Amino acid sequence: MLLQDKQIAIIGGGPGGLTLARLLQLKGAMVKVYERDLNKDARVQGTTLDLHKESGLEALLQAGLLDEFKKTYRPGADKMIIVNENAEVFFSDHEGKPGTDFDSEHFRPEIDRGPLRNLLLESLHADTVVWDSQFLAMYKQGDGWLLQFKNGTNAYADIVIGADGGNSKIRPYITSIKPFYSGISGVLGSVYETEVKIPLIHELLKGGKIMAFGGGKSFIVSSKGDGSLAFYFSGRVDEIQLKNVNFTDRGEVIPWFKNDFDNWAGVWVDVLENAEMPLMPIPIYSMPLDQVWEALPNVTLLGDAAHLMPPFAGEGVNMAMLDALELCKCLFNDHFSDVQTAIASYESQMRKKAAAAAKESLENGEWMHGVGSLEKMLAFFGGAH
Numbered sequence: 001m002l003l004q005d006k007q008i009a010i011i012g013g014g015p016g017g018l019t020l021a022r023l024l025q026l027k028g029a030m031v032k033v034y035e036r037d038l039n040k041d042a043r044v045q046g047t048t049l050d051l052h053k054e055s056g057l058e059a060l061l062q063a064g065l066l067d068e069f070k071k072t073y074r075p076g077a078d079k080m081i082i083v084n085e086n087a088e089v090f091f092s093d094h095e096g097k098p099g100t101d102f103d104s105e106h107f108r109p110e111i112d113r114g115p116l117r118n119l120l121l122e123s124l125h126a127d128t129v130v131w132d133s134q135f136l137a138m139y140k141q142g143d144g145w146l147l148q149f150k151n152g153t154n155a156y157a158d159i160v161i162g163a164d165g166g167n168s169k170i171r172p173y174i175t176s177i178k179p180f181y182s183g184i185s186g187v188l189g190s191v192y193e194t195e196v197k198i199p200l201i202h203e204l205l206k207g208g209k210i211m212a213f214g215g216g217k218s219f220i221v222s223s224k225g226d227g228s229l230a231f232y233f234s235g236r237v238d239e240i241q242l243k244n245v246n247f248t249d250r251g252e253v254i255p256w257f258k259n260d261f262d263n264w265a266g267v268w269v270d271v272l273e274n275a276e277m278p279l280m281p282i283p284i285y286s287m288p289l290d291q292v293w294e295a296l297p298n299v300t301l302l303g304d305a306a307h308l309m310p311p312f313a314g315e316g317v318n319m320a321m322l323d324a325l326e327l328c329k330c331l332f333n334d335h336f337s338d339v340q341t342a343i344a345s346y347e348s349q350m351r352k353k354a355a356a357a358a359k360e361s362l363e364n365g366e367w368m369h370g371v372g373s374l375e376k377m378l379a380f381f382g383g384a385h
């Protein structure tokens with residue numbers, strides 16, 4: 001067995017890293033996850049995630065967690081309306097959309113990030129995740145690596161897997177290829193107790209999503225299971241300028257939003273009036289689609305660390321979980337003579353799949369932030385008015 005007596009370190013306890021840890025433990029591997037969050041109760045922010053049959057759901061199935069997922073996901077959260085900048089509804093699938101069907105490739109159940117993380121965490125052996133372990137650097141030690149963390153601790157690993165997201169600190173040990181800016185920037189935030197604070201948006205959400213398009217900009221709102229919502233608004237860099245805005249200060253953010261989203265109705269401003277501060281500005285980056293590197297003997301990447309892509313095709317988390325599944329299969333495939341050959345095989349097909357998903361995400365980002373985006377979105381969802 002390739003992993004006999006090998007200690008594996010996964011850097012990053014996001015959906016990709018935790019899925020891999022679970023899959024490896026099911027096969028009896030020795031694995032630790034080093035996560036920079038202080039503890040498991042750190043708040044997991046962000047929009048909800050829809051899992052796809054052939055990737056995210058398949059990884060959960062192989063991890064023996066699909067039944068648990070079925071108890072935890074949010075039925076109906078995949079339903080949505082499409083509106084314009086005045087919040088006028090042009091499309092809704094709340095009535096017509098088929099219900100739960102885990103056998104259908106078109107059924108994309110939604111789960112909040114926090115519950116997905118908890119589901120994966122609870123499936124791991126006690127003490128698998130070493131919290132408060134922000135990776136800083138690693139140095140060769142024997143055949144493996146000595147890892148250094150910000151809290152002053154060190155750990156040894158025979159194999160290191162970077163699952164530490166788009167700003168990966170493991171990636172530079174493998175390749176000097178860097179992400180490029182997509183030309184689109186956005187801002188992420190949340191509102192709690194939406195029913196009380198922003199009843200109009202709460203009413204429109206109906207436990208699902210709102211996708212708003214107008215003037216080359218978009219505003220996406222996702223309801224969450226705890227009565228809160230996550231929102232994300234975005235535009236091209238020549239349309240919205242994130243520089244020089246203090247996102248900790250509502251008094252600065254609101255005039256800035258009114259200026260850059262000048263034709264947008266007051267209902268969107270209400271979201272910002274009630275949002276938790278600070279908001280999170282996110283310039284959208286992507287890894288190049290043609291990236292290639294030589295496989296190393298005992299270090300690899302998965303998820304955003306390997307192939308950060310814009311969020312406009314809903315593929316990021318699905319790709320991260322699929323990577324975990326494919327990497328685990330390669331590491332337990334006895335046809336490979338050594339770990340490096342297993343990593344090389346995994347990386348080659350991973351890059352191919354990720355490039356296709358990133359291409360779709362970049363193209364979606366272009367038309368979602370271009371002329372006629374509302375009409376194109378309506379056509380995409382069947383042209384229903």
Ligand SMILES: Cc1cc2nc3c(=O)[nH]c(=O)nc-3n(C[C@H](O)[C@H](O)[C@H](O)COP(=O)(O)OP(=O)(O)OC[C@H]3O[C@@H](n4cnc5c(N)ncnc54)[C@H](O)[C@@H]3O)c2cc1C
Nearest residue numbers: 012014015016036134135164165303304311314315316317
């Ligand atoms: C606004 C927005 C909306 C999105 N919507 C969707 C969507 O609808 N569907 C979808 O599929 N994807 C979506 N994505 C993308 C998705 O969130 C990512 O692709 C996915 O989370 C990647 O998972 P990961 O495990 O690779 O990395 P991450 O989720 O980024 O996890 C990385 C983990 O590593 C930890 N970490 C980072 N650095 C260190 C370090 N130095 N040391 C130790 N730990 C570290 C982090 O704390 C984190 O826990 C969206 C992204 C954004 C920004």
